[in-house]
Amino acid sequence: MPTVSDTLGRPLRDLRISVTDRCNFRCTYCMPKEVFGRDFHFLPARDLLSFEEIIRLARLFITLGVEKIRITGGEPLVRRDVETLVAMIATLPGLHDLTLTTNGSLLWRKAQALRAAGLQRISVSLDSLDDAVFKAMNDVDFPVALVLDGIEQARAAGLHPIKINVVVKRGMNEHTLVDMARHFRGTGHILRFIEYMDVGTTNGWRLADVVPAAEIIATINAAFALEPLEPNYPGEVARRYRYADGAGEIGVIASVTQPFCGDCTRARLSSDGQLYTCLFATAGHDLRALVRSTAADDDILEGLERIWRRREDRYSQLRTALTPDLSKVEMSRIGG
Ligand code: SF4
Numbered sequence: 001m002p003t004v005s006d007t008l009g010r011p012l013r014d015l016r017i018s019v020t021d022r023c024n025f026r027c028t029y030c031m032p033k034e035v036f037g038r039d040f041h042f043l044p045a046r047d048l049l050s051f052e053e054i055i056r057l058a059r060l061f062i063t064l065g066v067e068k069i070r071i072t073g074g075e076p077l078v079r080r081d082v083e084t085l086v087a088m089i090a091t092l093p094g095l096h097d098l099t100l101t102t103n104g105s106l107l108w109r110k111a112q113a114l115r116a117a118g119l120q121r122i123s124v125s126l127d128s129l130d131d132a133v134f135k136a137m138n139d140v141d142f143p144v145a146l147v148l149d150g151i152e153q154a155r156a157a158g159l160h161p162i163k164i165n166v167v168v169k170r171g172m173n174e175h176t177l178v179d180m181a182r183h184f185r186g187t188g189h190i191l192r193f194i195e196y197m198d199v200g201t202t203n204g205w206r207l208a209d210v211v212p213a214a215e216i217i218a219t220i221n222a223a224f225a226l227e228p229l230e231p232n233y234p235g236e237v238a239r240r241y242r243y244a245d246g247a248g249e250i251g252v253i254a255s256v257t258q259p260f261c262g263d264c265t266r267a268r269l270s271s272d273g274q275l276y277t278c279l280f281a282t283a284g285h286d287l288r289a290l291v292r293s294t295a296a297d298d299d300i301l302e303g304l305e306r307i308w309r310r311r312e313d314r315y316s317q318l319r320t321a322l323t324p325d326l327s328k329v330e331m332s333r334i335g336g
Pocket residue numbers: 255260261262264265266277278279280313314315316317
């Protein structure tokens with residue numbers, strides 16, 4: 001498969017496709033209720049890319065070297081018939097890996113259908129096992145038990161591996177990390193701790209609220225000895241560790257304290273067809289206008305190639321005291 005590289009020599013390998021800007025949670029670090037309240041105007045259906053438009057773009061991205069697609073949101077399982085889209089993507093020639101990130105709230109209902117549609121694996125966000133802490137972080141009073149049930153349904157449906165994403169915010173859940181490790185050790189599920197990030201402009205991010213990856217690993221290691229592991233592939237986001245006693249693997253995603261822009265191969269497509277070349281981008285490229293025009297595939301392909309070749313994003317490496325104020329796209333628009 002031909003590849004296209006950006007100005008830092010990074011090939012285009014991963015595409016994250018957001019299928020909705022809506023979510024049934026209001027996680028304080030992503031979609032604070034004060035901003036995304038009852039009066040918030042989410043994208044109207046006509047502005048969303050149709051499944052056919054998403055497939056056309058996905059096929060073109062694969063032509064440019066994309067091997068892995070991650071379906072995201074908002075919460076992707078609130079998009080109607082999302083399993084139909086999964087089935088359409090799963091059969092695209094040249095795609096090696098298809099996964100999805102969810103808050104797990106609807107997995108009890110969707111796991112079997114997603115697996116039958118061709119989804120191989122899944123990532124589920126669960127920030128704590130402590131019900132009060134979790135409810136405070138999702139801010140919609142959603143109980144831990146229902147997400148755990150969803151994870152069990154996903155396991156029973158044959159989705160594997162299952163990764164459990166935990167955003168760690170100081171003063172919120174850092175005291176419950178060892179409980180998470182204790183609960184998921186030996187299950188085969190992979191816990192991934194994520195440093196709290198200054199995504200978008202609405203979560204009130206402060207560096208003081210970040211629990212550095214080194215501290216997270218030290219906390220777990222004090223309870224359960226860890227050993228570092230090699231990355232599965234170049235550009236893998238998480239730093240991997242295994243339990244010395246063989247009880248499984250964990251990861252840590254350290255965008256703030258150990259940036260990994262040097263081999264970032266990710267592009268992001270929003271549900272209304274904007275292409276973003278970085279999680280912290282301030283502007284996107286309008287692909288929806290292209291797919292709704294008379295442009296031929298070759299013209300769109302040329303445009304995509306031109307965008308990626310000119311890419312120079314490395315926000316996390318350049319993050320300073322000033323950058324958090326940039327008018328960055330909201331994570332709920334493009335997925336994590
Ligand atoms: S900050 Fe941007 S360039 Fe750096 S790793 Fe994240 S998405 Fe990639």
